[in-house]
Amino acid sequence: xxxxxxxxxxxxxxxxVVELLLKNSELIRERSGVDLELTRVxxxxxxxxxxxxxxxxIRTTDYKEVLENSDIVVELVGGxxxxxxxxxxALEKGKHVVSANKHLLAEEGRELFELAQKKGLxxxxxxxxxxxxxxxxxxxxxxxxxxxRAIYGILNGTTNYILTRMLEEEVDFQSALxxxxxxxxxxxxxxxxxxxxxxxxKIAILSYIxxxxxxxxxxxxxxGIRGVELLDIExxxxxxxxxxxxxxAKRRDSELEVRVHPTFxxxxxxxxxxxxxxxxxxVEGDFVGKTMFYGKGAGSHxxxxxxxxxxxxxxxxxxxxxxxxxxxxxxxxxxxxxNFYSRYYLRFDxxxxxxxxxxxxxxxxxxxxxxxxxxxxxxxxxxxxxxxEHIIPLVILTHKAYELDMKKALxxxxxxxVVVGEPVLIRVEEEAE
Ligand SMILES: NC(=O)c1ccc[n+]([C@@H]2O[C@H](COP(=O)([O-])OP(=O)(O)OC[C@H]3O[C@@H](n4cnc5c(N)ncnc54)[C@H](OP(=O)(O)O)[C@@H]3O)[C@@H](O)[C@H]2O)c1
Numbered sequence: 422x423x424x425x426x427x428x429x430x431x432x433x434x435x436x437x438v439v440e441l442l443l444k445n446s447e448l449i450r451e452r453s454g455v456d457l458e459l460t461r462v463x464x465x466x467x468x469x470x471x472x473x474x475x476x477x478x479i480r481t482t483d484y485k486e487v488l489e490n491s492d493i494v495v496e497l498v499g500g501x502x503x504x505x506x507x508x509x510x511a512l513e514k515g516k517h518v519v520s521a522n523k524h525l526l527a528e529e530g531r532e533l534f535e536l537a538q539k540k541g542l543x544x545x546x547x548x549x550x551x552x553x554x555x556x557x558x559x560x561x562x563x564x565x566x567x568x569x570r571a572i573y574g575i576l577n578g579t580t581n582y583i584l585t586r587m588l589e590e591e592v593d594f595q596s597a598l599x600x601x602x603x604x605x606x607x608x609x610x611x612x613x614x615x616x617x618x619x620x621x622x623k624i625a626i627l628s629y630i631x632x633x634x635x636x637x638x639x640x641x642x643x644x645g646i647r648g649v650e651l652l653d654i655e656x657x658x659x660x661x662x663x664x665x666x667x668x669x670a671k672r673r674d675s676e677l678e679v680r681v682h683p684t685f686x687x688x689x690x691x692x693x694x695x696x697x698x699x700x701x702x703x704v705e706g707d708f709v710g711k712t713m714f715y716g717k718g719a720g721s722h723x724x725x726x727x728x729x730x731x732x733x734x735x736x737x738x739x740x741x742x743x744x745x746x747x748x749x750x751x752x753x754x755x756x757x758x759x760n761f762y763s764r765y766y767l768r769f770d771x772x773x774x775x776x777x778x779x780x781x782x783x784x785x786x787x788x789x790x791x792x793x794x795x796x797x798x799x800x801x802x803x804x805x806x807x808x809x810e811h812i813i814p815l816v817i818l819t820h821k822a823y824e825l826d827m828k829k830a831l832x833x834x835x836x837x838x839v840v841v842g843e844p845v846l847i848r849v850e851e852e853a854e
Contacts, residue, residue: 423456424736427491429484429507430498431464431475434521434548437725438495440473442732449729455736460490472721488514493735495728496520505529508544512536517739519731521548521724524613527622531635534750543738543748545731550623551576553723554716555730556702560630561748567706569631571671573850576623578698578718579607579614580646580666584654584683585696588663593651606698617645617666617681624668628679631670631704634753636679642759644682653768653845656816657685660796662766663693667850676758685766685849761824764793764849767817769834770841773799777839778815784837788830790822812841818849 426442428435442449442459450456462475463484481487484507487494494511496518498504504525511518518537520526526533526549537544547557560569575581579601586597598615601607613619621643629635646666654664662685670679686693691713695701700718705711717723771777782792796816819827831844 422454422740423458424739425458425460425490425492426495426732426736427461427463427487427493428459428495428497429463429487430496431462431471432497432499433721434724434728435462435464435495435497436471436473436475437721438497438728439475441722441725441729443473443476445729449733453733453737455733455740457732457736461487463487488516491516492739493517493519493732495732496522497728498522499524501525501529505533508533509536512540512542512544515540515542517543517545517735519545519548519728519735521546521728523549523619523622523626527625528638530626530629534748535752538748538750543735545728545735546626547731548724548727550626551700551702551714551716551727552578552718552720553726554700554702554714554718555727556627556704556714557630558730558734559712559714560627560704564704564706564709564712567708569672569704569706571669571705572624572627572631572702573667573669573671573692574702574714575665575692575695575700576668576702576718577614577620577666578700579611580617580620581695581700582606582698583615584646584649584664584666587649587651587654588658589696591651591655594646594649615645615647617643620666620668621681624670624679624681627668627702628670628677628755629750630748632672632677632755633751634755635750636677636755636757640679640757640759642680642682642761646683649683650845652814653766653847656768656796656798656814657766657847658688660685660766660794660816660818661688662686662849663688663690664847665692665695667692669850673758673762676760677755678761679757680761683847685847687851690851759824761848762821763824764821764851765790765819765827766845766847766849767819767831768845769815769817770812771815771839772841773811773813774839780837780839781815781817781834784833785817785819785830787833788822788826790826790830791820793818793820
């Protein structure tokens with residue numbers, strides 16, 4: 422059976438999808454039994470060179486032509502304004518939708534998914550998380566019998582590349598970012614990636630399906646890697662840890678934690694070994710235990726592979742079930758706890774003299790935080806004006822503690838006259854305890 426597909430937005434991903442659909446249409450037909458016909462591809466500008474030739478008879482600059490000539494509308498424009506309007510219009514016209522737009526789906530997806538459900542239509546969004554890694558389908562379908570306990574991982578290739586360079590080449594953040602930009606791994610304006618928002622969008626989408634409900638995206642704790650210092654990466658290495666920008670969503674008793682921040686992982690943790698632009702996601706279910714998904718999290722071809730898997734899925738349902746059963750979204754609103762429970766790496770710049778550790782330890786103890794280990798370096802910190810005072814980094818690793826207790830303790834420690842500048846806090850994830 423023939424199913425008509427139209428694309429709006431023919432940039433990096435859109436061009437990849439056109440290429441895949443035109444090159445592998447025969448293979449897709451043999452495997453799935455559906456004949457996908459690419460009817461229209463809309464973009465604002467057809468003068469710009471593309472990595473693959475888009476036949477002129479299917480090109481258009483008018484997205485409405487796509488809506489008129491498709492059973493499945495593929496939104497690959499990005500952003501929230503026009504993309505949202507397009508998806509709503511497509512659903513109102515009775516069209517199924519496929520989108521890779523994590524920004525829109527994480528922040529305003531609820532409204533769109535509810536509209537799709539009301540209309541009995543599907544929105545496919547495999548490509549919105551993990552590029553070519555089939556993580557959405559795995560959580561939605563393959564692990565459907567599991568209560569998901571936790572889902573966490575490295576969801577942004579740009580930041581993972583920067584942290585890998587800092588660790589391996591011992592360069593500072595700015596140099597690693599410049600290298601990523603030269604290689605085309607980071608945008609000219611890299612803030613969505615390095616400030617953690619791209620990762621946060623992806624973990625929000627994963628949480629919606631893993632925990633069966635929605636939450637207000639602005640509740641997610643997001644801290645990027647802009648402030649990461651090489652000194653902490655090196656001190657962490659001495660302690661047996663590797664620093665990653667980790668997205669974490671986990672149940673703790675009746676609470677749900679959803680957060681993104683630089684995180685120390687034990688060097689032997691499989692996620693600590695994921696380097697360069699690769700992504701990896703760990704899912705823990707109550708029956709399956711731990712499963713890990715690894716691959717390229719972005720790029721024209723891997724992302725096109727995910728988009729096409731959604732197209733084929735929906736097309737098969739249209740062809741063989743006569744209607745595509747929409748994914749059943751719960752109408753629950755989930756609430757997120759801000760009082761995380763974690764181990765902490767703390768670095769204080771302090772003078773090398775007796776009593777300093779004791780004064781800090783006292784404040785931590787007063788906030789119910791117990792120390793697991795201490796590392797004190799004889800290296801002098803290069804803090805302007807304080808060189809003569811012999812300022813050294815003092816690192817404390819704590820046992821698991823509550824975030825609110827830790828914040829209170831840090832306020833107290835900052836007041837101590839021996840502590841110079843801002844303390845550094847990095848959360849540590851490990852199995853121990
Ligand atoms: N790139 C990746 O590796 C990747 C991976 C996973 C998910 N995604 C997601 O996939 C989506 C597309 O990303 P991309 O990298 O392909 O972006 P892109 O290269 O910027 O492509 C978007 C295309 O849509 C066009 N466009 C904008 N407004 C339009 C309109 N009103 N009508 C028709 N076309 C319009 C743009 O034209 P102009 O450039 O002229 O504005 C551009 O050609 C985004 O949601 C992104 O987050 C991308």
